[in-house]
Amino acid sequence: MSVEKVAIYSCGGIGLHVSCVTRLAGYLLEEELLESDVEILDMHRLIRGMPDEIEIVERYPTIILDGCAHQCGSNLFWLLKVKPACRIYIPEIIAETGLYPGRERKVLEESGQRLAKEVAQRAETIIKGMKESSAYHFHPKKIQTRDLTLCDYGVDVEKVLGYLKVAPGVYRPKDMNQLPRLEERETQA
Amino acid sequence: MAVSRICIFPCGGMKKVESTVARIASYIVNEDLLPGKTMLMCVPAFLRGVEEDILMVENNPTVVIDCHEESCGSNLMALIGIPPAVRIYIPDIVSQTGLVPGRNRQILDPVGERLAQEVARRAAKAAKWMLEDANYHFENRKVQVTGRNLCDYSDEAVESLDYILIEPAIYRPRSMPPLWDG
Numbered sequence: 001m002s003v004e005k006v007a008i009y010s011c012g013g014i015g016l017h018v019s020c021v022t023r024l025a026g027y028l029l030e031e032e033l034l035e036s037d038v039e040i041l042d043m044h045r046l047i048r049g050m051p052d053e054i055e056i057v058e059r060y061p062t063i064i065l066d067g068c069a070h071q072c073g074s075n076l077f078w079l080l081k082v083k084p085a086c087r088i089y090i091p092e093i094i095a096e097t098g099l100y101p102g103r104e105r106k107v108l109e110e111s112g113q114r115l116a117k118e119v120a121q122r123a124e125t126i127i128k129g130m131k132e133s134s135a136y137h138f139h140p141k142k143i144q145t146r147d148l149t150l151c152d153y154g155v156d157v158e159k160v161l162g163y164l165k166v167a168p169g170v171y172r173p174k175d176m177n178q179l180p181r182l183e184e185r186e187t188q189a
Numbered sequence: 190m191a192v193s194r195i196c197i198f199p200c201g202g203m204k205k206v207e208s209t210v211a212r213i214a215s216y217i218v219n220e221d222l223l224p225g226k227t228m229l230m231c232v233p234a235f236l237r238g239v240e241e242d243i244l245m246v247e248n249n250p251t252v253v254i255d256c257h258e259e260s261c262g263s264n265l266m267a268l269i270g271i272p273p274a275v276r277i278y279i280p281d282i283v284s285q286t287g288l289v290p291g292r293n294r295q296i297l298d299p300v301g302e303r304l305a306q307e308v309a310r311r312a313a314k315a316a317k318w319m320l321e322d323a324n325y326h327f328e329n330r331k332v333q334v335t336g337r338n339l340c341d342y343s344d345e346a347v348e349s350l351d352y353i354l355i356e357p358a359i360y361r362p363r364s365m366p367p368l369w370d371g
Contacts, residue, residue, distance in 0.1 A: 013231045014201050014212060023203060027295045043233060044202040044261040049342030072233030079236065080339070106216050107296050145340040150269070151332065153238030 003138050005039050006085070006127045007062040011073040012043040017101035018090055020108055022065040024116035025123065033124050037131055043076060054143065061085035061130060061138045061176075063123050074157040081144040083161060085130065086172035086179055088122055090115075093169040122170065129181030136180050192327050195223070195316040196251040198230040198273070200262045206290040207256035207279055209297055210305045214254060217309035223316055232265060243332060250274030250319050250327045250365075252312050260347045267346035270333035272362040275315040276350075281358035282307055311359055318368050325366055 010026035013019030029038045039056050046053040057080070064073040064087040077084050094100060097118055102109030108116065130136045163171040167186045172179060199215035202208035219227050228245045235242040246269075253262040253273040258280060266273050283289060286307055291298030297305060319325050352360040355370045 010203060012201060012203065012233045014199065014215065015229045015231045015234070019231070024295060026203060031295070040203050042202045042204040042208075044200055044208070044265075045204060045259065047232075047236075047339050048259055048261040048264050049340040050259065051342065054340055070234055070237050070239055072231075072237045072239075075237040076233065105220075106213055143340060146338050148337050148339055150236050150334040150337050151238035151243055152334070153240070155238075 001137055001139055002134070003061060003130045003136060005037055005060045006034075006130055007039050007041045007056045007060040008065065008123065009041040009043065009057075009062050009073050009077075009084070010065045011067040013067055013072060016068055017103065017105055017108075017112065018067040018094075020105050021090060021101045021112055021116045021119065022067045024108060024113065025065055025119040028116060028120040029123055029127075033120055034127055037127055043073075046076075049145075057082065058142060059140050063088060063126060065119060065123070066090060071157045074161055074163075075155065078155060078157050078160050079148055079150070082141050083173040083176055085138070085176055086126060086166070086170055087161075087163065088119060088126075089169050089171060090119060093119060093122070096168050126170070126179050126182050129179055133180035136177050138177065190327055190329070191323070192250055192319045192325060193226075194245075194249050195227045195274075195319060196230050196245045196249045197227050197254070197312065197316070198232075198246070198251050198262055198266070199254040200256040201232055202256065202261060203294070205257055206292060206294050206297075206301060209294050210290050210301055210308060211254040211256040211279060213297055213302070213305040214308035214312060217305060218313050218316065222309060222313040223320075226320060227316060246271055247332060248329050252277060252315055254308060254312060255279065263347045263350055263352075267349050268337060268339075271330050272350050272365055274319060274327065274361065274365050275312075275355075275368065276352060276360040276362075277308060277312050277315070278358050278360060279304075279308055282311065285357050315359055315368060322368075324371075325368070327366070 010022035102112035199211035291301030
């Protein structure tokens with residue numbers, strides 16, 4: 001099944017400055033870079049059970065933007081027993097680019113804004129590849145929501161989701177489709 | 190038990206401009222109005238099981254800021270079995286003041302900024318009351334983490350909190366200690 005849209009799941013945190021970076025990256029993708037190809041997944045509305053939010057996560061492949069080492073975005077997907085198409089891991093992008101979230105949460109400083117733009121551009125490449133490649137397929141899935149155990153930090157989310165590092169800062173579950181543009185480029189490199 | 194810190198739990202969503210208002214309001218309380226006296230509850234970290242985020246909601250009264258009638262913040266509190274001490278309800282503030290969220294989610298418009306200031310002022314008022322009133326007592330609670338159902342839309346959870354109006358836009362669950370309404 002070809003890809004109609006891609007869901008962007010910014011980690012949704014509040015305390016750390018890097019969570020503001022993931023939010024801004026999500027807004028840049030939905031409002032400026034890929035308006036009609038992207039839908040923001042709102043984690044709070046999803047947990048609330050809003051049908052339109054559940055539809056997004058079940059119907060479209062999702063790119064998770066994990067802001068910090070807690071990997072809370074990936075954790076929620078594990079909790080709901082679905083896999084993302086891939087995950088962009090911001091700490092590695094910080095290490096690679098030297099861009100920092102900065103110290104302002106209300107409005108990001110220039111470095112934080114540049115970091116958000118960098119994250120958004122990497123997601124943009126992945127999304128374009130998913131949309132354009134006839135080799136990329138996605139099958140709708142159902143989330144599991146009943147009888148869950150929350151707050152279990154002992155779970156190794158990278159392991160349970162089967163993450164494979166496919167490019168700097170980019171991971172995908174090993175049983176999900178290869179990312180067309182990105183992984184071809186990495187193989188050539 | 191006297192209260193030394195307050196947990197602020199803004200809705201934290203992304204889709205609506207109102208959720209940006211709630212988030213910015215919580216930063217205003219946390220950084221400007223009551224520095225060192227409040228903590229911000231991070232829902233994804235809480236669900237992940239980050240100890241700090243669990244303890245802050247178990248050991249301190251929580252002010253939840255609901256940005257919309259969907260009441261995602263209150264719903265989560267009901268789900269984990271910890272009623273908030275207070276709820277600030279942004280739709281009531283919009284109706285009462287005529288301030289609107291604006292249209293910009295990335296950086297609030299001036300009107301959205303004014304609304305965030307107003308939300309923050311009310312959240313800080315409730316927080317300050319709990320911090321300063323010698324008769325306000327809070328009992329620690331334990332979050333319920335097993336056998337939970339997520340993504341189950343119904344009004345039941347929020348209704349179970351049985352909110353009563355203290356003053357415009359400020360509510361408390363009937364089971365929680367009174368504030369200035371006591």
